[in-house]
Amino acid sequence: MDFIQEAIKEAFNAMGKSTPNPPVGAIIVSKDNRIIGRGHTQSYGGNHAEIEAINNSNENLGGSTLYTTLEPCNILNNTPPCTDTIIKSKIKHVVIGAIDVNSDINGRGIKQLNENGITTELIKDNDKIEYTLESYNHFVIHKTPFVTLKLALSIDGKLATNSGDSKWISSEQSRNLVHKYRSDADVIITSVNTVIADNPRLNVRLENYTKNYQPRKIILDTNGRIPVDSQCLDSNTIVITSKMNKKVSDVLISKSVIIEKIPLNESGKLDLNYLPRILLKNNMINVLVECGSALSSELLKLNLLNKLLLFVSPKIIGGSKFIPFSNINSDKMNNVIYPKKVRNSQLDEDMLVKVWF
Amino acid sequence: MDFIQEAIKEAFNAMGKSTPNPPVGAIIVSKDNRIIGRGHTQSYGGNHAEIEAINNSNENLGGSTLYTTLEPCNILNNTPPCTDTIIKSKIKHVVIGAIDVNSDINGRGIKQLNENGITTELIKDNDKIEYTLESYNHFVIHKTPFVTLKLALSIDGKLATNSGDSKWISSEQSRNLVHKYRSDADVIITSVNTVIADNPRLNVRLENYTKNYQPRKIILDTNGRIPVDSQCLDSNTIVITSKMNKKVSDVLISKSVIIEKIPLNESGKLDLNYLPRILLKNNMINVLVECGSALSSELLKLNLLNKLLLFVSPKIIGGSKFIPFSNINSDKMNNVIYPKKVRNSQLDEDMLVKVWF
Numbered sequence: 001m002d003f004i005q006e007a008i009k010e011a012f013n014a015m016g017k018s019t020p021n022p023p024v025g026a027i028i029v030s031k032d033n034r035i036i037g038r039g040h041t042q043s044y045g046g047n048h049a050e051i052e053a054i055n056n057s058n059e060n061l062g063g064s065t066l067y068t069t070l071e072p073c074n075i076l077n078n079t080p081p082c083t084d085t086i087i088k089s090k091i092k093h094v095v096i097g098a099i100d101v102n103s104d105i106n107g108r109g110i111k112q113l114n115e116n117g118i119t120t121e122l123i124k125d126n127d128k129i130e131y132t133l134e135s136y137n138h139f140v141i142h143k144t145p146f147v148t149l150k151l152a153l154s155i156d157g158k159l160a161t162n163s164g165d166s167k168w169i170s171s172e173q174s175r176n177l178v179h180k181y182r183s184d185a186d187v188i189i190t191s192v193n194t195v196i197a198d199n200p201r202l203n204v205r206l207e208n209y210t211k212n213y214q215p216r217k218i219i220l221d222t223n224g225r226i227p228v229d230s231q232c233l234d235s236n237t238i239v240i241t242s243k244m245n246k247k248v249s250d251v252l253i254s255k256s257v258i259i260e261k262i263p264l265n266e267s268g269k270l271d272l273n274y275l276p277r278i279l280l281k282n283n284m285i286n287v288l289v290e291c292g293s294a295l296s297s298e299l300l301k302l303n304l305l306n307k308l309l310l311f312v313s314p315k316i317i318g319g320s321k322f323i324p325f326s327n328i329n330s331d332k333m334n335n336v337i338y339p340k341k342v343r344n345s346q347l348d349e350d351m352l353v354k355v356w357f
Numbered sequence: 358m359d360f361i362q363e364a365i366k367e368a369f370n371a372m373g374k375s376t377p378n379p380p381v382g383a384i385i386v387s388k389d390n391r392i393i394g395r396g397h398t399q400s401y402g403g404n405h406a407e408i409e410a411i412n413n414s415n416e417n418l419g420g421s422t423l424y425t426t427l428e429p430c431n432i433l434n435n436t437p438p439c440t441d442t443i444i445k446s447k448i449k450h451v452v453i454g455a456i457d458v459n460s461d462i463n464g465r466g467i468k469q470l471n472e473n474g475i476t477t478e479l480i481k482d483n484d485k486i487e488y489t490l491e492s493y494n495h496f497v498i499h500k501t502p503f504v505t506l507k508l509a510l511s512i513d514g515k516l517a518t519n520s521g522d523s524k525w526i527s528s529e530q531s532r533n534l535v536h537k538y539r540s541d542a543d544v545i546i547t548s549v550n551t552v553i554a555d556n557p558r559l560n561v562r563l564e565n566y567t568k569n570y571q572p573r574k575i576i577l578d579t580n581g582r583i584p585v586d587s588q589c590l591d592s593n594t595i596v597i598t599s600k601m602n603k604k605v606s607d608v609l610i611s612k613s614v615i616i617e618k619i620p621l622n623e624s625g626k627l628d629l630n631y632l633p634r635i636l637l638k639n640n641m642i643n644v645l646v647e648c649g650s651a652l653s654s655e656l657l658k659l660n661l662l663n664k665l666l667l668f669v670s671p672k673i674i675g676g677s678k679f680i681p682f683s684n685i686n687s688d689k690m691n692n693v694i695y696p697k698k699v700r701n702s703q704l705d706e707d708m709l710v711k712v713w714f
Contacts, residue, residue, distance in 0.1 A: 155667065155699070155710065157514015157680060161687035168690065297675070310512065314699035314712070318654065318685025320677065323514060328675025330518035333525065336511070342671035344701065344708055351701055351710075353512065355671070 014040035022136035024049035069097035135286035160322035185288035192221035297327035308355035371397035379493035381406035426454035492643035517679035542645035549578035654684035665712035
């Protein structure tokens with residue numbers, strides 16, 4: 001059995017709930033190669049993954065190996081340092097998925113373990129571990145949320161037909177994968193236009209979905225146009241607006257929806273420069289945006305996008321009305337945006353192009 | 358040495374010149390595994406590949422093996438049947454890249470070889486051989502040219518910035534590959550808009566280019582707007598127009614350019630339903646189109662496209678003015694175009710998406 005894969009599975013269980021703590025998974029393996037403990041980061045203020053794994057074990061941990069997707073912390077921050085508990089537990093060897101980029105830790109956790117006779121081993125270039133940690137790493141370094149925009153495109157770059165029909169551009173496998181990405185996110189953001197057009201539930205609908213919570217949702221709604229019977233409205237929802245009549249806001253509040261007011265920009269739209277602070281205030285770091293062209297252009301213009309997930313379907317839609325980033329003032333080729341990294345993978349039918357800015 | 362690869366190299370040497378005969382390559386290998394003859398299909402009326410390989414050998418062919426990318430013909434058609442010459446040559450074994458789809462041949466060539474004591478072997482699923490033969494196969498079955506449209510796109514589906522800048526969307530490697538595709542084609546088609554905007558030479562510029570000819574060119578120019586000093590105008594060029602003033606046509610004729618007049622369609626543009634017959638009249642079957650949005654939409658509308666080569670560059674250009682197939686009346690998702698086959702490959706920087714209709 002590949003124990004680090006088991007630790008990664010646990011890390012995925014933490015995604016969407018542990019923020020601002022990193023979503024970490026941990027596994028304890030006995031001397032005779034049995035998994036004798038497992039755990040993942042709990043909600044903010046709760047236990048870290050290593051402590052969960054230790055607490056969840058009923059066996060003597062003497063001589064065992066701990067697999068953890070992130071370096072154990074050596075600092076007191078709501079919870080005691082994990083390194084202390086690991087040392088006390090008599091765990092002998094620790095396999096670590098990544099160094100913590102937090103400058104208070106950043107190798108000091110490993111050093112403390114080594115100084116106390118625990119051997120350590122660092123796993124390199126594991127894409128899944130990198131994925132589970134990318135929003136945390138970004139936040140620690142930049143103090144801003146990590147925003148991923150998902151788009152479903154035809155091979156000729158269209159988001160919908162000229163009449164606005166987009167059901168379905170991408171394959172069933174792709175749409176399931178979007179639900180998987182939703183389940184990893186702290187929040188899903190969309191525009192009121194999408195809510196009006198599609199009335200999406202914006203929840204995770206997956207067979208064998210084991211998490212007991214649904215992602216939070218933010219609807220960007222400049223003028224309070226949201227239909228009060230929209231399926232996405234519940235206690236998990238924040239509507240960001242600059243103007244909403246009392247009749248609408250009363251219904252929303254009765255549904256436990258939170259309403260956040262922010263100013264308009266020069267174009268009379270929501271000033272999305274205020275978005276990051278609302279996200280951070282709500283412990284939302286891993287952010288998934290699902291929207292159309294106007295909002296995608298605006299986020300790109302304001303440098304608020306960190307990653308794209310482009311589901312490219314092998315269809316030719318044609319037309320010119322629904323295309324991504326249409327409001328970008330592209331002028332000269334030497335001013336276009338060069339992503340930092342692009343990775344393509346072939347799904348059953350569609351292609352998934354991941355773009356990092 | 359992989360002898361069939363050597364035969365394929367010869368087939369590539371025939372591309373762009375052999376039409377309407379198939380571009381075939383042939384290699385003869387001696388009993389002691391030396392290449393003792395090689396050849397490819399000559400211009401129409403000239404020798405087929407097998408005969409070239411036999412004629413180009415100075416050795417006794419008794420007991421040798423012939424590698425040919427296409428089944429040897431058993432019919433008299435300008436040249437005598439290749440099978441007869443192979444039988445007389447005492448070649449013992451023939452390795453064949455593909456069965457000829459021509460119903461007069463279609464296995465009969467192989468049968469005749471076998472009946473005369475020559476063993477045969479068929480190569481399966483060789484992408485390069487399929488590529489060299491796809492325009493011929495299409496023509497034999499459908500009696501129409503095989504038209505490939507090349508587009509260079511950004512990852513967000515743009516052909517240029519809003520100001521029309523497109524130099525360069527794709528990488529140097531991609532642009533070299535386009536020259537390779539040009540060198541394989543019987544003709545390159547573009548629109549007068551592209552000629553006016555870019556003044557392209559539309560020739561093959563490749564290091565180590567060994568062919569002693571350049572591809573022919575067709576410029577689609579409804580109203581005779583072509584600048585008479587355009588770089589692409591020479592004896593290899595046909596300008597298709599419906600209206601051209603004498604001053605322009607006189608200059609063109611002085612440069613040995615051929616002018617073809619065709620009627621307008623209801624929209625006052627060239628009626629491209631007349632294009633295939635001009636192509637066939639000029640032995641142009643393997644056709645490469647390099648153009649912008651208007652012409653690409655028109656060709657797609659008229660079902661004149663058989664294949665797309667999309668060079669997708671990992672840049673975000675944004676904007677809305679230069680996008681492919683913008684004039685397609687896309688309405689409902691169940692009316693969109695589903696290609697028959699799509700294949701992606703990663704180049705150094707760009708992705709090449711091949712689409713077959």
